[in-house]
Structures are given as C-alpha cells and as structure tokens.
Amino acid sequence: MMRAHQPGSQPIDVPETIPNPVVPRTVPSPEPRPTEPIKVPAPQHLLCFSFSCLARDEVR
Amino acid sequence: MSYAYRSQDLFSLLQTKAPVAGAALAANFRRNEYGLLSVGLKIHCLDNGEKFKGLIEGLGGASRILEVNYFKDARASLCLVLPPVGSATSAIHLIECIEQYIGSPVLANKQIQLQLCSPGRLSARASALLGVAFYLGSDTLRRYTQADLRTTFESSFNHPRGIRLVLYDAEGDFDRNFTWWNYCGAAEPELPFVNGRTDLLIGSGSRLDIENINLVATLLIHSEYDGYWSGLGQEFRAEMELILKHHILVGLLDVPWVRQSWAQFGDDDRFFAALQELVAYAYGESTRVKQRRLLPFGMWRNVQARSPNGILEEVQRLLFKYRKAIERQSRLLTHAGESP
Numbered sequence: 001m002m003r004a005h006q007p008g009s010q011p012i013d014v015p016e017t018i019p020n021p022v023v024p025r026t027v028p029s030p031e032p033r034p035t036e037p038i039k040v041p042a043p044q045h046l047l048c049f050s051f052s053c054l055a056r057d058e059v060r
Numbered sequence: 061m062s063y064a065y066r067s068q069d070l071f072s073l074l075q076t077k078a079p080v081a082g083a084a085l086a087a088n089f090r091r092n093e094y095g096l097l098s099v100g101l102k103i104h105c106l107d108n109g110e111k112f113k114g115l116i117e118g119l120g121g122a123s124r125i126l127e128v129n130y131f132k133d134a135r136a137s138l139c140l141v142l143p144p145v146g147s148a149t150s151a152i153h154l155i156e157c158i159e160q161y162i163g164s165p166v167l168a169n170k171q172i173q174l175q176l177c178s179p180g181r182l183s184a185r186a187s188a189l190l191g192v193a194f195y196l197g198s199d200t201l202r203r204y205t206q207a208d209l210r211t212t213f214e215s216s217f218n219h220p221r222g223i224r225l226v227l228y229d230a231e232g233d234f235d236r237n238f239t240w241w242n243y244c245g246a247a248e249p250e251l252p253f254v255n256g257r258t259d260l261l262i263g264s265g266s267r268l269d270i271e272n273i274n275l276v277a278t279l280l281i282h283s284e285y286d287g288y289w290s291g292l293g294q295e296f297r298a299e300m301e302l303i304l305k306h307h308i309l310v311g312l313l314d315v316p317w318v319r320q321s322w323a324q325f326g327d328d329d330r331f332f333a334a335l336q337e338l339v340a341y342a343y344g345e346s347t348r349v350k351q352r353r354l355l356p357f358g359m360w361r362n363v364q365a366r367s368p369n370g371i372l373e374e375v376q377r378l379l380f381k382y383r384k385a386i387e388r389q390s391r392l393l394t395h396a397g398e399s400p
Contacts, residue, residue, distance in 0.1 A: 015203075017200050017202050018343065019199065020200060020201050020372055021372065022373040
C-alpha cells in the first residue's frame with residue numbers, strides 16, 4: 001500500500017496492485033497443483049469378480 | 061542470456077516431480093505456435109530463495125548456475141535464467157512444472173519477479189508500445205516505484221540499462237534455433253537475429269501477461285524485421301497509437317521506454333514520469349468502470365467518460381482481435397499447405 005498525500009488534502013491509501021476490471025476473473029490457484037500421481041499398472045494375475053458377472057456366470 | 065546447464069537436464073529434473081507435464085515439455089519445447097516468437101524467462105527471487113535450493117543444486121549448484129549471471133533485480137537474492145522455449149504455452153508449462161517441483165507458486169507471487177524475453181531488439185517507439193500494451197492488457201494494474209525497476213545493470217559500464225520496464229539484452233548467449241515465419245509464410249529453422257532481445261520486467265506475472273507480451277512482441281518484431289505478421293503488426297501499431305491518441309496519451313510514446321546507447325541525463329526520470337501518468341490514468345479508468353457497473357442500466361451516461369468504452373476495454377478488445385486474426389490466418393495457411 002502506498003500513501004498519496006498532498007498538502008491540504010486527506011491522505012489516501014492507494015493499493016500497489018488492483019485487478020483490471022475488464023479482464024474476466026479466472027479462479028486463481030493459490031497453491032500449485034498437487035504432484036502428479038505415479039500410475040502403477042494393475043496386477044494382471046488377479047481376477048475381477050462382480051455381481052453382474054456372477055449373475056451371468058461369467059468371470060473376467 | 062546465460063544459463064550454464066542443458067535444457068534437457070532441467071526437463072529431466074522436473075520430470076522427477078512432474079513426470080507427465082515434464083515429459084511433454086521436453087518433447088515439445090521448441091514447438092512453434094502460429095508463427096509467434098520464442099519466449100525466454102528469468103525468475104528474480106526477492107526472498108531468500110530457499111525454495112529454489114533443490115532445483116539449483118540439481119542443476120549443478122549456485123556457483124555454476126547463478127554466479128555466471130551478473131544480471132538480476134537489484135533487490136533479488138537470485139536470478140534463475142530458464143532456457144528459451146518455442147511458445148508462450150510452453151513457457152507457462154515450464155513455470156507450472158517448476159511450481160510443482162519447488163512446491164510453491166511462481167505466478168502471481170509477490171516475492172517472484174518475472175522477466176519475459178523476446179528475440180530481436182525493438183525500436184524505441186515499438187518498445188514503448190510493448191510496455192504500454194503489456195500494462196493496459198494485464199489482468200493486474202500495478203503501481204511502481206523506481207526501486208521495482210532497478211537492476212544490477214542499471215549503471216553498467218558496458219551495458220547500462222537504466223531504470224526501465226523494457227530492457228535490451230547484454231549481448232550474452234542467444235539461442236537462434238527457433239522457427240521464424242518469413243515474409244512469404246515459409247518457416248525458417250532459425251531466427252533472423254544473430255543476437256539481440258527485448259525484455260520486459262513483468263513483476264509478479266500471470267499466464268495472461270506471458271501470452272499478451274508474446275503476442276505484442278511478435279506483432280512488433282515482425283513489423284520491424286519483415287516477418288510474416290508484418291502487415292498485422294503495422295495495423296496493430298496504428299490502432300494502438302490511435303487508442304492512445306484518443307485518450308491524449310500518445311505523448312507517452314515519445315519518452316525513452318528502453319535505454320538506448322544515446323541516452324541522456326534524466327531519461328530515467330522522464331520515463332518514470334510517463335509510466336506514472338499511465339498508471340494514474342489506468343487506475344482512474346478502473347474506478348470509472350466499476351462505478352459504471354454499479355449504476356442501473358441506462359444511467360451510465362451520467363458518469364463523465366473520456367471514451368465510451370474506456371482504454372482498458374479498448375486494449376483488451378485490440379489484443380483479442382489480433383490474437384484471433386493470427387489464429388485464423390494460421391489455420392488458413394495450414395489448410396492451404398503453405399505453412400509448416
């Protein structure tokens with residue numbers, strides 16, 4: 001904040017930065033994005049069961 | 061622009077914490093977009109720079125990475141020079157990867173002052189247009205003190221740069237290996253400059269700032285070096301000057317926005333007075349725009365206005381218009397098979 005003052009007038013506080021009112025606001029991200037997850041391939045030897053599969057007597 | 065490490069080393073390091081984005085950057089960092097200029101970046105760190113310690117150590121240590129570079133913001137603890145990249149998009153991705161690596165924001169961070177570097181030296185008047193367009197087109201209106209613009213090269217014996225927003229290079233290393241669209245629309249593999257840059261001290265910057273400066277610098281450089289966008293660049297200059305003329309600000313272009321070799325005593329102050337005038341005008345316009353929005357429909361005419369739309373909105377529209385013109389014309393070229 002800067003203080004602008006002329007003799008005979010009330011001091012006013014002038015912010016160092018203000019948003020440009022004609023630029024649409026984008027949602028700022030105050031923190032950087034989280035670290036990218038390391039993708040680990042799913043184990044291939046495990047069989048996946050589901051109720052729908054069981055109902056149809058299927059295994060996939 | 062000195063950086064004593066290989067760009068691939070930086071990208072490899074960044075990939076340890078940002079594997080996907082880092083790999084994409086490493087593969088595409090020289091890729092050109094729409095014939096726009098390549099982008100260089102310098103990060104001036106105003107605090108103790110502790111967050112960058114791991115990155116600097118990974119690149120070879122402060123003595124190798126930082127101390128080769130004498131140039132920095134006079135208040136900065138360190139200035140990290142990044143390798144140039146082929147587009148504003150890659151520059152933004154590079155910053156985002158660094159943010160992930162150091163775990164702290166670089167954009168919109170008051171402790172980090174960004175310097176954006178464009179290849180080719182602009183004339184004094186074009187440098188003024190670059191500075192004005194950046195300021196009025198930014199998503200943040202800033203007040204400056206002269207301390208904000210002081211660098212270690214302010215009074216350098218060989219390369220004095222004064223106290224300015226726009227700076228020329230100091231004849232350091234220059235990477236020419238970026239695509240240049242020549243006047244005929246053919247993509248040349250090298251920039252037409254052996255050396256020379258025009259830099260802008262953004263301060264605390266945003267994605268929009270990087271995109272805007274890249275756009276405006278391209279239009280102005282192409283207009284002065286006979287590039288493919290020369291015609292659009294000339295039109296942009298004329299329209300920008302007309303806007304400033306309507307707002308009785310065209311005189312701001314006559315002051316030395318960049319320090320030339322024939323600089324005179326007092327030029328720093330003349331420039332700073334012009335910058336303050338621009339800042340005061342923009343702050344006033346900002347207040348007027350907000351007041352107008354608060355009034356019921358139809359009553360806004362009661363607010364005294366120097367222009368129906370205001371200079372901030374006019375500059376936004378101008379930048380939008382030229383960005384779209386470049387994108388549209390590039391697509392036409394690509395479809396016609398003339399462009400790379």
